[in-house]
Every structure is written in structure tokens, then in C-alpha cells.
Amino acid sequence: MGEISGQLSVDRSEIDHFDSTIDVLVVGFGAAGTAAAIAAREQGASVLALERTGGAGGAAALAEGIIYLGGGTPVQRACGFEDSVENMTAYLMAACGPEPDEAKVVAYAEGSLGHFDWLVGRGIEYDARLDEETQMAPRGTHGLVWSGGENAWPFNQVATPAPRGHLAKTKNATGWLLMQTLAEAALAMGVEAAYDTRAEQLIVDDGSVVGVVAQRYGERTAILARQGVILTSGGFIWNDEMVRRHAPTLLKGTWKVGTEGDDGIGIEMGQAVGARVKNMHVGEVSLPIIPPRNLIQGIIVNGHGQRFINEDTYMGRVGQAALYDQEGSCFLVVDEAAYEPNWMGIGATWVCETAAELEAEMGLAPGALEMTVELYNRHAANGQDPLFHKDQAWVRPLVPPLGAFDLRPGSAPYAPFTLGGLETTVEGKVRSLTGEPIPGLFAAGRTTSGICSFGYASGLSIGDSTMFGRFAGAAAANAQVNA
Amino acid sequence: MGEISGQLSVDRSEIDHFDSTIDVLVVGFGAAGTAAAIAAREQGASVLALERTGGAGGAAALAEGIIYLGGGTPVQRACGFEDSVENMTAYLMAACGPEPDEAKVVAYAEGSLGHFDWLVGRGIEYDARLDEETQMAPRGTHGLVWSGGENAWPFNQVATPAPRGHLAKTKNATGWLLMQTLAEAALAMGVEAAYDTRAEQLIVDDGSVVGVVAQRYGERTAILARQGVILTSGGFIWNDEMVRRHAPTLLKGTWKVGTEGDDGIGIEMGQAVGARVKNMHVGEVSLPIIPPRNLIQGIIVNGHGQRFINEDTYMGRVGQAALYDQEGSCFLVVDEAAYEPNWMGIGATWVCETAAELEAEMGLAPGALEMTVELYNRHAANGQDPLFHKDQAWVRPLVPPLGAFDLRPGSAPYAPFTLGGLETTVEGKVRSLTGEPIPGLFAAGRTTSGICSFGYASGLSIGDSTMFGRFAGAAAANAQVNA
Numbered sequence: 001m002g003e004i005s006g007q008l009s010v011d012r013s014e015i016d017h018f019d020s021t022i023d024v025l026v027v028g029f030g031a032a033g034t035a036a037a038i039a040a041r042e043q044g045a046s047v048l049a050l051e052r053t054g055g056a057g058g059a060a061a062l063a064e065g066i067i068y069l070g071g072g073t074p075v076q077r078a079c080g081f082e083d084s085v086e087n088m089t090a091y092l093m094a095a096c097g098p099e100p101d102e103a104k105v106v107a108y109a110e111g112s113l114g115h116f117d118w119l120v121g122r123g124i125e126y127d128a129r130l131d132e133e134t135q136m137a138p139r140g141t142h143g144l145v146w147s148g149g150e151n152a153w154p155f156n157q158v159a160t161p162a163p164r165g166h167l168a169k170t171k172n173a174t175g176w177l178l179m180q181t182l183a184e185a186a187l188a189m190g191v192e193a194a195y196d197t198r199a200e201q202l203i204v205d206d207g208s209v210v211g212v213v214a215q216r217y218g219e220r221t222a223i224l225a226r227q228g229v230i231l232t233s234g235g236f237i238w239n240d241e242m243v244r245r246h247a248p249t250l251l252k253g254t255w256k257v258g259t260e261g262d263d264g265i266g267i268e269m270g271q272a273v274g275a276r277v278k279n280m281h282v283g284e285v286s287l288p289i290i291p292p293r294n295l296i297q298g299i300i301v302n303g304h305g306q307r308f309i310n311e312d313t314y315m316g317r318v319g320q321a322a323l324y325d326q327e328g329s330c331f332l333v334v335d336e337a338a339y340e341p342n343w344m345g346i347g348a349t350w351v352c353e354t355a356a357e358l359e360a361e362m363g364l365a366p367g368a369l370e371m372t373v374e375l376y377n378r379h380a381a382n383g384q385d386p387l388f389h390k391d392q393a394w395v396r397p398l399v400p401p402l403g404a405f406d407l408r409p410g411s412a413p414y415a416p417f418t419l420g421g422l423e424t425t426v427e428g429k430v431r432s433l434t435g436e437p438i439p440g441l442f443a444a445g446r447t448t449s450g451i452c453s454f455g456y457a458s459g460l461s462i463g464d465s466t467m468f469g470r471f472a473g474a475a476a477a478n479a480q481v482n483a
Numbered sequence: 484m485g486e487i488s489g490q491l492s493v494d495r496s497e498i499d500h501f502d503s504t505i506d507v508l509v510v511g512f513g514a515a516g517t518a519a520a521i522a523a524r525e526q527g528a529s530v531l532a533l534e535r536t537g538g539a540g541g542a543a544a545l546a547e548g549i550i551y552l553g554g555g556t557p558v559q560r561a562c563g564f565e566d567s568v569e570n571m572t573a574y575l576m577a578a579c580g581p582e583p584d585e586a587k588v589v590a591y592a593e594g595s596l597g598h599f600d601w602l603v604g605r606g607i608e609y610d611a612r613l614d615e616e617t618q619m620a621p622r623g624t625h626g627l628v629w630s631g632g633e634n635a636w637p638f639n640q641v642a643t644p645a646p647r648g649h650l651a652k653t654k655n656a657t658g659w660l661l662m663q664t665l666a667e668a669a670l671a672m673g674v675e676a677a678y679d680t681r682a683e684q685l686i687v688d689d690g691s692v693v694g695v696v697a698q699r700y701g702e703r704t705a706i707l708a709r710q711g712v713i714l715t716s717g718g719f720i721w722n723d724e725m726v727r728r729h730a731p732t733l734l735k736g737t738w739k740v741g742t743e744g745d746d747g748i749g750i751e752m753g754q755a756v757g758a759r760v761k762n763m764h765v766g767e768v769s770l771p772i773i774p775p776r777n778l779i780q781g782i783i784v785n786g787h788g789q790r791f792i793n794e795d796t797y798m799g800r801v802g803q804a805a806l807y808d809q810e811g812s813c814f815l816v817v818d819e820a821a822y823e824p825n826w827m828g829i830g831a832t833w834v835c836e837t838a839a840e841l842e843a844e845m846g847l848a849p850g851a852l853e854m855t856v857e858l859y860n861r862h863a864a865n866g867q868d869p870l871f872h873k874d875q876a877w878v879r880p881l882v883p884p885l886g887a888f889d890l891r892p893g894s895a896p897y898a899p900f901t902l903g904g905l906e907t908t909v910e911g912k913v914r915s916l917t918g919e920p921i922p923g924l925f926a927a928g929r930t931t932s933g934i935c936s937f938g939y940a941s942g943l944s945i946g947d948s949t950m951f952g953r954f955a956g957a958a959a960a961n962a963q964v965n966a
Contacts, residue, residue, distance in 0.1 A: 007917045008757075099731040245761045245906065248582040248936060268916045274491075274755055278728045281764035304870050306789045325808040365869035367861055371854045378850055386848035387787050423728065433751045434490045453731060 008265075008272030010213055012205035018224040022048040022192075024476045025212055025225035027199040027266060028233035030058020031462045032445025032469035034182040036230045036428075037191040038122065039473030045227060047191045047473075050214055052198040052233075052261055056183035057176070059234055059258040059417070059446070060462050064137040065175030066147055067119070067466065068459030070164040071112040075143050078128035083162040085109045091159040095148055096452040096460070104451040107426045108467060115467045116166070122185040124178065125169040133291045134343075135165070135315055135458060137173045148457025149314035153389035165459045178462070197221075202229060202269050202441070209273060209440035210483030226483050228440045228476035230428065232469060235418035235446030236264030237283070246280035246420065252328050252409050253285060253416035258446075262417070266447035270422045273441065274432045278449035280420035284456040287319030287414055289332060289407065291343050296394050298334030299376055300407075302326040305359060305368030307376070310388040316456050322407070323414055330412075331362065332405040333369065335398040346412060348403030358402050373398055419456065421448040428472025440483065442476045444469040491748075491755035493696055495688035495966075501707040505531040505675075507959045508695055508708035510682040510749060511716035513541020514945045515928025515952035517665035519713045519911075520674040521605065522956030528710060530674045530956075533697050535681040535716075535744055539666035540659070542717055542741040542900070542929070543945050547620040548658030549630055550602070550949065551942030553647040554595040558626050561611035566645040568592045574642040578631055579935040579943070587934040590909045591950060598950045599649070605668040607661065608652040616774045617826075618648070618798055618941060620656045631940025632797035636872035648942045661945070680704075685712060685752050685924070692756060692923035693966030709966050711923045711959035713911070715952060718901035718929035719747030720766070726901070729763035733899040735811050735892050736768060740900035741929075749930035753905045756924065757915045761932035763903035767939040770802030770897055772815060772890065774826050779877050781817030782859055783890075785809040788842060788851030790859070793871040799939050805890070806897055813895075814845065815888040816852065818881040829895060831886030841885050856881055902939065904931040911955025923966065925959045927952040 023045035026033045033049055034056060040047045049056075070076065070088040089109040093100060120126075131138035135147050147165025149155055168174040168181070187193060196216055203211035203222065211224045236242040237256045242264045244251060256262075271277060289295060296311040300318060309321050311332075322330040334348070341347035352358035359369035377397040379386055385395050406412065422430050422443045429437035430448075445465035452460055506528035509516045516532055517539060523530045532539075553559065553571040571592040576583060603609075614621035618630050630648025632638055651657040651664070670676065679699055686694035686705065694707045719725040720739045725747045727734060739745075754760060772778060779794040783801060792804050794815075805813040817831070824830035835841035842852035860880040862869055868878050889895065905913050905926045912920035913931075928948035935943055 007915075097731075099727050099734065244582050245759070246763070248580075248762075251582065271754065272757055272916055276728070277760075279731075279764075280729070281762075304790075306787075308787075365862075367858050368870055371858045375850045375854045379848075387851055432490075433755055 008201055008269045010201045010203055012203050012210055015203060015222045017222065018211065019221040020048070021224040021226065022046050023227045024230065024473065025050070025223055026230045026232060027212060028058060028261070029056045029183065029193055030232065030234060030445065031060035031179065032232035032465035033058065034179065034186050035466040035469030036232055036444055036473035037186045038182065038189060039470040040477040041186065041189045041191050043474055043477035045477035048223065049191060049193045050197045050199050050212065051193060051195050054195050056193065057179035059262060060175045060465065061179040062259065063175035063462065064173050064458065065178045065462065066137065066145065066165040066167055066459035068147065068164050068457055068463040069112045069116050069166045070162060071109060073113060073116045073166065075126050075128045075166055076162060079130040079144050081162045082160065087159045087162065088112060088164065091150055091155055092451065094158045095155055095455045095457055097455055098453060100453045101451055103426050108451050108464060111467055118470065123181045126166065127169045130163060133293050135290065136288060137167055139171060141169050141171055143167050143169060147314065147459050149317060152313040152391060153310050199233070199269070202273050204273055205483065207439060208482045209438060224483050225440070226481045227479045228442050230472050230476055231266040231270055231422070231443040231447045232445045233266030233447055234258060234262040235421060236267060237262050237417045239263040247283050247418060249324055250283040250416040250418070252323055253414040254409050255413050255415040257286065257415045257417035262446070266443065267421050270430055270441065270443060273438060275430045275438060275441070276423045276433050278420060278423040279453050282419040282454050283416040284316055284419055285319035285323045285414055285416045286316050287322060287407065287412060288344065289315050289318070289342055292340055294338050295332060295334060295342060297338035297396065298332050298398070299372065301331050301333060301369065301372060303329030303364065305364045305372050307372060307388055310385070310390040312390050312394050314457055316458060319414055328409045328414070330407040332407055333402055335400065335402055337399065339403055346405060349406040351401055351403040353401050355400065355402055358404055362404055418446060419449065419452050421446060424448045426471060427475040428468055429475065442472040444472040491684055491752045493684045493686055495686050495693055498686060498705045500705065501694065502704040503531070504707040504709065505529050506710045507713065507956065508533070508706055509713045509715060510695060511541060511744070512539040512666065512676055513715065513717060513928065514543035514662065515715035515948035516541070517662065517669050518949040518952030519715055519927055519956035520669045521665065521672060522953040523960040524669065524672045524674050526957055526960035528960035531706065532674060532676045533680045533682050533695065534676060534678050537678050539676065540662035542745060543658045543948070544662040545742065546658035546945065547656050547941065548661045548945065549620065549628065549648040549650055549942035551630065551647050551940055551946040552595045552599050552649045553645060554592060556596060556599045556649065558609045558611045558649055559645060562613040562627050564645045565643065570642045570645065571595060571647070574633055574638055575934065577641045578638055578938045578940055580938055581936060583936045584932070584934055586909050591934050591947060594950055601953065606664045609649060610652045613646060616776050618773065619771060620650055622655060624652050624654055626650050626652060630797065630942050632800055635796040635874060636793050682716065685756050687756055688966065690922060691965045692921060707966050709964045710962045711925050713955050713959055714749040714753055714905070714926040714930045715928045716749030716930055717741060717745040718904060719750060720745050720900045722746040729903065730766050730901060732807050733766045733901070735806055736897040736899035737892050738896050738898040740769065740898045745929070749926065750904050753913055753924065753926060756921060758913045758921060758924070759906045759916050761903060761906040762936050765902040765937050766899040767799055767902055768802035768806045768897055768899045769799050770805060770890065770895060771827065772798055772801070772825055775823055777821050778815060778817060778825060780821040780879065781815050781881070782855065784814050784816060784852060784855060786812030786847065788847045788855050790855060790871055793868070793873040795873050795877050797940055799941060802897055811892045813890040815890055816885055818883065818885055820882065822886055829888060832889040834884060834886040836884050838883065838885055841887055845887055901929060902932065902935050904929060907931045909954060910958040911951055912958060925955040927955040
């Protein structure tokens with residue numbers, strides 16, 4: 001064995017003195033980190049969480065706070081939906097690909113009811129009502145939303161539609177409540193948290209990770225982790241250079257979903273000790289067009305005036321398609337009956353009496369939009385959308401005058417975060433370049449590649465962060481002492 | 484410093500005995516490897532090349548053998564084309580993005596004339612005639628082709644069109660001749676080559692790469708490299724698991740461009756000693772529709788009957804767009820005047836009297852293709868293509884009956900190879916995770932991310948392999964002795 005990248009890892013022989021010793025050391029105290037800490041503590045391990053900011057929460061605390069859960073949760077059942085592990089698995093395998101991590105998908109679906117109970121057990125409450133209108137956090141306290149296009153083509157063909165976006169009981173964004181609850185639960189159990197403390201190097205000893213060197217107010221501190229280190233320090237959307245190297249398409253995004261902590265340090269520390277990465281090019285790209293849902297009676301077109309997706313699907317899929325496949329060229333065309341400015345106050349940039357006038361105003365080629373509207377209307381008159389399979393509930397001919405929303409990155413918020421990272425087992429063990437787990441090293445959350453290889457539904461990131469965070473915490477707590 | 488991944492790297496302290504010592508050790512004896520070996524030898528270094536197969540050549544020996552060169556080569560000038568470093572740079576910055584490696588692009592354009600001379604100096608001859616008909620190797624001995632859509636939109640807007648695909652003087656594929664010439668030149672200069680010898684581990688000593696452990700007929704051999712190791716062992720298209728992890732879209736490809744040696748071992752050996760990778764999701768996807776060039780009078784459409792690219796561009800761009808952005812959904816629709824089976828014998832799967840009948844036969848939605856043909860013809864009647872900007876030389880209304888070629892992956896050859904790999908400097912130094920060069924480690928060719936971050940032109944892979952291979956060889960030969 002031999003190695004080079006000394007800035008991100010250090011050999012134990014070079015550590016003169018350990019300032020503290022713990023069973024399980026968690027790097028980052030956000031969604032994955034709090035869940036991992038709780039789970040490790042539940043197994044009797046002493047746990048220290050290092051957090052570079054002044055408090056717990058990470059990106060999840062700033063988020064909508066949706067957690068993707070199914071298989072027949074009490075909230076789903078109270079809202080009148082049937083679901084099963086098999087049904088949820090079928091949806092996820094279709095929605096999270098291409099080539100989703102099947103072992104994680106299956107574990108996630110199988111673990112979903114248990115994860116719901118675990119969240120409730122930590123203090124999360126749910127208002128068992130569905131908000132049909134949004135794919136994000138409701139204005140009210142509703143606990144359930146359609147957050148992944150489950151009731152839209154093609155997913156309604158492969159699984160029985162069921163909403164699975166679960167939100168803790170509070171109005172608007174719920175991530176802060178989720179994280180407050182989890183962090184308080186962790187601390188109440190005896191998890192120690194060191195804030196303003198930045199992990200900088202993994203300490204390795206004869207092939208195992210045995211601790212971390214961190215900085216706190218300019219002082220270096222070396223911490224020995226007897227059973228394992230769990231990397232839960234987020235993704236890399238805040239690191240432009242890493243994004244340019246791995247996922248340059250995301251540079252076209254206009255908002256970064258995350259915190260400054262999402263600079264990829266956890267991923268790179270893992271790589272410095274020989275960890276494998278996966279799907280580093282992938283990002284979810286939120287494009288929050290709706291509510292109101294009525295807008296999806298319109299058509300979404302690219303810069304050639306062509307439709308490219310069924311408008312009733314999850315808006316994150318629209319955002320990914322627009323940014324990855326359509327060069328960020330995206331417009332929403334509606335008629336008067338469907339028109340109103342959306343929840344962000346974005347309204348029609350252009351309004352014209354005919355499609356021909358509208359395409360001219362928009363700078364599209366003559367006939368491009370006109371033909372698209374003509375073809376759409378021809379089928380819509382029969383309540384059909386044979387090209388993109390929008391549900392007939394939203395399909396009717398568009399009647400001029402027509403308005404167009406400018407949904408290009410300069411005008412609308414494209415909000416990406418990264419989905420690629422370290423490759424882990426279901427238990428959260430980090431795989432080396434040759435595939436075997438690296439002793440003493442665990443990871444979860446956006447530091448890892450989770451269940452999504454590309455496709456996404458709202459709630460899957462905090463969902464897999466917390467569930468696989470728990471699994472990683474338990475695995476680390478039950479790992480052999482190696483330090 | 485500490486490390487883990489012992490299977491791909493080994494500490495010098497664990498090597499009992501070195502079986503041989505050399506100044507510069509080259510891993511892989513293909514396009515990049517032969518160029519690197521020659522350049523290192525030219526600088527006076529002793530050079531040993533390890534090749535896992537029984538002979539020199541690698542993937543390049545099986546390839547068309549185009550090398551992308553410009554700036555006013557003798558072949559370009561003899562064929563009547565003006566070009567300059569600035570013009571070539573402008574094209575490459577537009578064609579190799581998004582976010583191409585500008586330092587490499589500039590160095591490549593600036594080095595292009597010198598590289599032409601270097602190739603001639605090694606024994607490559609050129610027949611200074613242009614073959615207009617193909618973007619690949621001509622049937623004749625022609626030395627020049629349009630290989631990157633330079634004379635098509637949008638590149639004809641950003642640079643003066645000039646063909647830059649150079650081919651050694653022989654009929655059909657020329658890669659074998661190129662590689663035979665370079666390998667013979669290397670051996671004649673005193674480069675040693677060890678065939679049937681598989682590099683398996685990099686040897687590191689106090690932060691530097693100092694050699695390689697290799698296997699030959701089951702025997703391990705440790706080789707000390709006094710000045711450096713150059714990894715030139717190809718990409719990873721032949722490693723399905725790596726492709727699944729990093730570039731799952733390419734799994735839809737039907738041919739693999741490369742050899743079994745393109746299993747990513749060079750990339751992973753680099754990573755094992757802390758190297759950074761870049762653009763691992765990217766692959767060139769050849770879709771060799773033409774010749775005959777007349778076929779581009781037709782229109783290329785996706786499964787929604789929509790056009791998505793100008794048909795007169797480089798077919799590799801069509802292949803990338805079809806596979807990455809259109810889910811492999813791709814058809815070529817032509818009329819009788821443009822029709823003939825292509826060079827591969829692929830003909831129309833469906834022929835119908837009208838577009839409406841044709842779309843029905845193809846399984847497209849009613850009106851989808853009909854509208855597209857109608858819109859295309861409306862503008863084509865004026866010699867225009869305002870949607871996709873096909874050059875007016877190829878634009879005329881399509882006259883039924885119409886035929887459609889099935890160009891989906893099941894029916895047409897999608898031939899990908901990987902473009903992602905280790906991040907290197909222009910000189911071929913391999914960057915660590917934190918950006919600084921790793922002492923003693925160099926790389927070139929498809930083991931690295933070259934000048935293309937996504938977009939590609941034929942000849943850029945062997946082009947950057949040989950040019951940056953030369954640079955890496957020279958840099959290694961001039962490196963400080965560290966072993």
C-alpha cells in the first residue's frame with residue numbers, strides 16, 4: 001500500500017496526541033449526521049458529531065423538508081391511498097434511473113414504514129391531510145403531497161399512483177422543524193456535538209480509518225474514533241470547481257440548493273483514502289413553476305417551440321430535462337383560462353392574439369410554436385395527448401390569446417444540488433476503488449450517491465439521508481473496534 | 484498522510500527487490516504511450532513501455548486513425564483551406580464544451596502545426612486531398628476530411644470553416660498504419676517494450692510515484708522508475724461496472740470503441756494514489772449514418788417526430804444528442820431523391836406514400852411527423868431552416884413517398900468510448916484531489932480527461948493522446964530524479 005494525497009488524509013503515525021476518543025465520529029450534523037448519530041447512540045456507542053457551522057441542521061434545515069415515504073404509511077392511509085413495498089419499489093426503479101442502485105431502492109422501500117415510525121418516535125408529527133395543489137411544502141400544515149409525478153406518465157403505468165411526500169406538521173417549509181427535532185433528540189440521548197469545528201483529514205492506520213483531524217478556531221484537534229467515522233457533510237453544489245469538473249451542466253443553475261458547507265470536502269476526504277465515487281455528473285434541478293396547478297393545462301416548450309415532457313409530471317423532472325437535455329431553453333405557454341401568475345410571482349412575459357404572433361415575440365422560428373399548438377389542440381379536442389401522455393384531466397385545446405412564461409435560467413429559478421458522491425453499501429460502508437468496504441469508514445446523505453442515479457422525487461434526498469444515515473450509524477456502532 | 488486502497492498501489496517499503504530500473508516507465512503502448520515513449524527517449528531518458536497485450540497499438544490501431552490538426556497544415560493549404568491557431572481555437576472552444584479545458588484547447592491549437600511536423604518526422608505520409616463525402620476514413624487514400632461539423636451550424640458562425648481531420652496515407656482505416664509507424668519509431672530509438680505485461684500497482688515513496696508492480700505470465704515484477712510513470716492505458720468503455728457507475732447512458736451503446744484493455748485500470752491506479760478525475764460521465768457516441776452525404780437532405784427526428792439537430796453536423800454529435808438527450812430515439816426520414824442505403828447497408832425500414840402513413844407505420848403519434856415535415860417543407864421551399872440551421876446546400880422540400888431509417892440503438896450502431904479520466908496539466912502531470920501535481924505521475928490519452936468536456940470531433944482523441952502524450956513524455960524525461 002502506498003499513497004500520496006496528504007492534505008486530506010494523514011497516517012496515524014504522524015499524530016502525536018489524540019485530543020479525544022469516541023466510539024463513533026460523525027462529520028456533519030445535518031439530516032444524515034443527526035440520524036446517524038441517533039442510531040449509533042441507540043446502539044450504545046458514544047458519539048461525537050463535528051459541525052463546521054455554529055449549529056445543527058445543514059442544508060435540510062433550509063429545505064422544504066419533504067421526506068419520501070410509502071408502502072402504506074398512516075398518513076397515506078388516512079388520506080385514502082393504498083401503497084405497498086412492491087408498489088413503491090416499482091415506482092422508484094422507474095423514477096430514479098437510469099440504472100438506479102437496486103439494493104438501495106429495495107432497502108429504502110422496505111424500510112419506509114419503519115422509517116416513518118422512527119421519525120414519529122423522535123418527535124415528528126404529521127397532519128394527515130393531502131395538499132393536491134403543490135409538489136413542495138404546502139402553505140398549510142398538510143402532511144402529504146404528490147412529490148414525484150407518481151400520478152403522471154410514465155410512472156402511473158408502472159405502479160399504482162400514491163403520494164409519498166411527507167412533511168412534518170408546520171406551515172410552509174418544514175426542514176427547520178425536522179432538523180430541530182432530530183438534533184434535539186440526538187443531544188437528549190447524549191450525542192456530543194462540536195460546532196464551529198471543521199473536519200479536514202481522515203486519520204488512517206494500517207488500512208482502516210481511525211479518526212479525524214479537525215480545526216476549531218485555528219486550533220488543530222485529533223480525534224480517535226474507535227469504531228468508525230461517518231462522513232455526512234453534504235454534497236458539492238457550493239464548490240464551483242468541483243461542479244465544473246464533474247457536472248458542468250449545473251453551472252447554468254441560478255440558485256444553489258445547499259449551504260456553503262456543500263463544498264465536497266467529505267467526498268474528497270473519502271477519495272483521499274481510496275474511496276470510489278459514483279454518478280458525479282448528476283444533479284436534481286428544481287424548477288418550481290407550480291402552484292397553481294392549473295398552469296399545467298398549458299404546454300411546456302423548448303427554444304424550437306417543441307414540447308419535451310408531460311407538463312403534469314414532477315417539476316424537478318422538468319428542471320432536469322430543461323437543463324440537461326434542452327440547454328435551459330424552456331417556456332410555458334398558457335391560454336387565458338389557465339393563466340395566473342405563479343406562486344413566485346412569475347407571470348407571462350409575452351401575451352399575443354395568436355400562436356404565430358407569440359412565437360415571433362418570443363424569438364422562435366416562424367411556425368414552430370404554431371405547429372406545436374395546432375398538433376396539441378388537434379388531440380386535446382379528444383382529451384388526448386398521444387405525444388407526451390399528460391393526464392386527460394389537464395388536456396383541453398388552448399384558446400388564443402396565448403401567454404408565454406419565460407422559464408429560462410436567466411428568468412426562472414433553476415435550483416440544483418448534486419446527487420453524486422461516494423459509493424456506499426446499504427449499510428453505509430464506503431466502497432474502495434476495488435469495491436470492498438474501507439474498514440472504519442461510513443457515509444450517508446449527499447456525501448454519497450444515494451438511491452437516485454439520475455431521476456429524482458422531492459423528499460428522496462432527506463429521505464435517503466436520514467434512513468441510510470441511521471443504517472450507517474447502526475453499522476458503525478456495531479463495527480469491530482479497530483482503533 | 485495515510486491511505487487505504489492497497490490493491491492498486493503499494494508502498495516502496497513493501498517492495499523487497501526491483502527487477503529493473505528505468506528513467507521513464509510508460510503504462511500502455513497505444514497512441515498516447517508510443518508518443519510519450521518517443522518524446523521521453525528524444526530527451527535522452529531510458530524508456531520502458533509495459534503493454535498488456537501481445538503488441539503495440541491499443542485502441543488507435545483499430546480506429547479510423549483520424550488526427551485532428553489545423554492552424555494551416557500543409558495538407559489543409561494544399562487543399563485550398565486557410566486556417567489559423569486563433570480560428571482553430573475558436574472552433575474548439577465552441578465544439579468541445581460545455582466548459583472545455585481552455586488551457587488544453589489553446590495548447591492543442593498552438594501545438595497543432597508542430598504536431599503535424601512531428602508526425603511527418605516519425606514517418607507518417609499524407610495524401611493532400613480532401614474527401615468531401617465522409618466524416619470518417621475515406622475509401623481512397625485522401626488525407627483530409629471534415630470531421631467535426633466545422634462547416635455546419637453553429638460552428639460555421641464562430642470560426643471560418645476548415646477541415647482538420649488528417650489521415651495517414653493508406654486506404655480505409657488508417658489507425659493501424661499510424662500505430663505501426665509510431666511503435667516502430669519508438670523501438671528504433673531504443674524504447675524498450677515489454678508485452679503481455681500488465682501493470683497492477685503504482686509504487687509510492689514519500690509522496691511520489693516511483694514505479695510499478697506488473698504481472699507477466701503469472702510472475703510479479705517490480706520496476707523502479709527514476710523520473711516518472713506515465714499512465715497511457717486507455718479509457719474504461721470495456722468495464723461495464725465503471726460505465727454503470729459513471730456514464731450509465733453509454734450502456735445503451737451497441738458497439739464499444741476500444742479494446743479489452745480499456746477497463747479503466749490506469750484511471751483507478753491514479754485515483755488510488757490520490758488523483759482527481761474529471762468528466763467521468765462523458766462519452767463520444769459515433770453514429771455513422773453517412774456516407775452517402777446526400778442522406779442529410781433528409782431530416783433526423785426523435786420518437787416524438789421532432790427534429791433535434793442540424794442533419795449536416797458531425798455524426799458523432801448526432802450520436803451524443805440521440806443517446807444523451809433523446810433516449811436513443813432517432814430516425815432519418817428521406818424522400819426518393821435522397822434515398823439510398825448507407826455505407827453500412829442500412830436502408831429504410833419503412834416506406835410510405837405520405838408522412839401520415841409513415842408515422843403510423845413507425846409507431847409515432849398521429850400528426851407528429853406530418854407536422855414536422857410540413858414545417859420543414861414550408862421553410863425549405865425558401866431554402867431555409869430557421870429551426871436547426873442546416874446549410875441551405877442540403878435544404879429542399881421533401882417530396883413523398885418518404886422512407887425512414889430506424890437509427891435506434893437496437894437497429895443502428897451506437898459506438899461509444901469514454902472521454903472522462905484523470906485530470907492532468909497541459910504537460911501531463913496528474914493532479915491530486917487538492918489540485919497540485921502528484922510527483923512522479925503523468926498521464927495522457929483516454930486515461931485522462933482531454934480537451935473535450937463533452938463535445939467531440941473525430942480525430943481529437945488520437946490527436947490529444949499523441950500530442951499530450953508527447954508533452955507528458957518530455958515532462959517525465961525532464962523531471963527530477965526522485966527514485
